[in-house]
Amino acid sequence: MNPQEDKISEILQKLPRIAAPMNFDALVMQKIEERRIRPQKAAIAHQWKLWLKFAFPAAVLSVLAFFLFLPSLPDISLVPPVESPAQLTVAEADRESTGGIQPRSDVGNAVSTRNSSLNIPAGQKTPGGNLRPLDKRNSLNGGGSLDSAISPAQTPSMPPGLQIRPLASDHINTSNTSRRVSFREILTMLGISAECNADFCDVLSVAKGSISASAGLMSGDRITAIDSRPVRENLPVGVVTVKTLTIIRDGKTLVLQLKMP
Amino acid sequence: MANEKTRNDQKSVLQEDLHLLSDHQLMESVAGGDESAFGEILRRYRDRITNFIFRFLNDREEAIELAQEAFVRVYFAAGRYHSGYAFSTYLYRIAANLAISELRRRNRRRLTSLQGFFRDEESEEKDYDPVDGGQLPDRKFESDERSRIIGRAIASLPENYRLPIVLRDVEGLSYEEVAEVLGLGLGTTKSRISRGRAILRDKLEASGIREN
Numbered sequence: 001m002n003p004q005e006d007k008i009s010e011i012l013q014k015l016p017r018i019a020a021p022m023n024f025d026a027l028v029m030q031k032i033e034e035r036r037i038r039p040q041k042a043a044i045a046h047q048w049k050l051w052l053k054f055a056f057p058a059a060v061l062s063v064l065a066f067f068l069f070l071p072s073l074p075d076i077s078l079v080p081p082v083e084s085p086a087q088l089t090v091a092e093a094d095r096e097s098t099g100g101i102q103p104r105s106d107v108g109n110a111v112s113t114r115n116s117s118l119n120i121p122a123g124q125k126t127p128g129g130n131l132r133p134l135d136k137r138n139s140l141n142g143g144g145s146l147d148s149a150i151s152p153a154q155t156p157s158m159p160p161g162l163q164i165r166p167l168a169s170d171h172i173n174t175s176n177t178s179r180r181v182s183f184r185e186i187l188t189m190l191g192i193s194a195e196c197n198a199d200f201c202d203v204l205s206v207a208k209g210s211i212s213a214s215a216g217l218m219s220g221d222r223i224t225a226i227d228s229r230p231v232r233e234n235l236p237v238g239v240v241t242v243k244t245l246t247i248i249r250d251g252k253t254l255v256l257q258l259k260m261p
Numbered sequence: 262m263a264n265e266k267t268r269n270d271q272k273s274v275l276q277e278d279l280h281l282l283s284d285h286q287l288m289e290s291v292a293g294g295d296e297s298a299f300g301e302i303l304r305r306y307r308d309r310i311t312n313f314i315f316r317f318l319n320d321r322e323e324a325i326e327l328a329q330e331a332f333v334r335v336y337f338a339a340g341r342y343h344s345g346y347a348f349s350t351y352l353y354r355i356a357a358n359l360a361i362s363e364l365r366r367r368n369r370r371r372l373t374s375l376q377g378f379f380r381d382e383e384s385e386e387k388d389y390d391p392v393d394g395g396q397l398p399d400r401k402f403e404s405d406e407r408s409r410i411i412g413r414a415i416a417s418l419p420e421n422y423r424l425p426i427v428l429r430d431v432e433g434l435s436y437e438e439v440a441e442v443l444g445l446g447l448g449t450t451k452s453r454i455s456r457g458r459a460i461l462r463d464k465l466e467a468s469g470i471r472e473n
């Protein structure tokens with residue numbers, strides 16, 4: 001070591017030394033205690049991070065997939081709420097006061113489908129009297145209400161039974177065979193309030209004046225088929241003509257003919 | 262009352278015993294869960310480690326913080342401690358690693374700072390401020406100022422030279438101990454210390470600090 005290095009070393013050795021603060025030991029012990037607790041918190045935080053790592057991208061992908069494939073998804077019918085007899089009575093009172101059956105937007109919304117492709121063709125009528133044709137707004141809003149389902153046709157030359165056909169203005173291509181009409185929708189259009197299982201539907205109430213009531217359907221009947229198609233089947237869109245209801249009443253199987261009065 | 266007195270006597274005896282124990286023995290006790298042994302280690306090394314980091318970083322608050330962190334690490338690593346090296350070497354190595362990490366973190370922060378994009382040659386920030394050549398009225402103030410300038414000059418040394426200089430000349434470790442702390446060969450260590458002193462001498466001369 002040369003003399004110059006010696007002097008530098010001497011300068012550095014003479015530098016004042018700083019001491020640790022008085023609470024140094026206490027702070028160290030406090031940190032140790034914190035560090036002992038931290039592993040538990042860290043484990044919880046790690047779990048959350050894992051969830052965020054996988055769940056968040058999955059959620060984003062799900063949303064993207066939903067919007068990307070939404071147009072190609074098959075239509076999903078909303079399950080209509082079961083109307084109680086009391087509600088039907090109110091509906092009847094409305095009909096009587098208006099002198100005919102009017103579409104009700106609230107019920108219409110309740111039984112609406114996402115893409116309304118169902119409509120009752122013009123040219124049918126009910127005992128309640130003639131009804132103006134279903135307006136486009138109501139149809140686009142959900143495809144018809146319970147009341148409109150049992151609405152009459154204005155044209156006298158109608159086929160027996162009930163026809164279900166898509167609207168010409170609907171954006172769904174009628175050639176798209178993936179569009180199906182659920183059994184429940186058909187029952188609603190026939191004025192039937194029912195509780196459905198996989199293989200049958202128990203009738204809770206039948207709208208007064210509907211073709212189902214005219215055919216002799218009663219509450220307590222168990223519907224097993226429409227036009228010999230089992231309940232579990234959904235019918236393809238096109239022109240669906242409902243002519244018969246197969247029911248079980250008091251243990252006996254009956255076939256009710258749906259005929260317009 | 263008598264029991265309490267006996268307990269206090271035992272405690273004082275234990276304290277005296279701890280005082281006599283070597284660092285390795287204390288670490289064995291710490292590994293066994295004896296916090297009083299850890300307290301003794303703290304008492305022995307807290308000032309040295311704090312001063313070492315302070316001279317390396319030239320930041321008192323950060324030095325205290327990092328010194329505490331070094332002791333916390335020693336505590337939790339007590340079970341894995343091997344007496345192959347001197348405990349002081351082991352502790353200085355932990356402290357040095359923490360200090361180097363902090364220094365690199367600061368350098369990264371400085372590199373990413375927007376100041377670097379707008380700084381020109383004239384306004385370039387100096388690592389240390391040269392002292393005013395005039396006489397200072399107060400000797401204490403002069404001494405403080407001198408220490409401050411030397412501290413800044415040390416802190417302005419490149420990392421490769423700063424660490425061995427601080428360990429050797431400030432902390433008084435032997436060349437062998439410095440080489441062990443740094444994980445370098447003895448020759449490399451001596452060379453770095455020598456080179457570091459030369460750089461430091463130039464810096465101090467430039468700032469008006471005379472060697473005498």
